Amino acid sequence: MNGNALFDLAEIRAEEEREAQIKRATASLKLEGNIECEDCGGEIAETRRRALPSARRCIRCQERFEKSKERR
Numbered sequence: 327m328n329g330n331a332l333f334d335l336a337e338i339r340a341e342e343e344r345e346a347q348i349k350r351a352t353a354s355l356k357l358e359g360n361i362e363c364e365d366c367g368g369e370i371a372e373t374r375r376r377a378l379p380s381a382r383r384c385i386r387c388q389e390r391f392e393k394s395k396e397r398r
Contacts, residue, residue: 363387 363370365387374381383391 365391 361369361375363384364382366384368384368387370381370384374385381388
């Protein structure tokens with residue numbers, strides 16, 4: 327390998343590492359999304375966010391929301 331080929335390989339590996347870091351950060355942000363309950367403003371528990379990343383309400387508010395829907 328000549329010097330340019332080694333430089334190119336190093337650049338490729340550096341780019342792959344940057345892409346891996348971006349993927350890890352994106353996954354982390356998805357997990358951290360919706361931290362606050364849209365009803366009470368309290369924190370949505372991490373265990374709930376892990377189980378249901380799209381959760382918009384804490385457990386207590388979600389239960390109230392579902393009960394109110396049943397009454398309609």
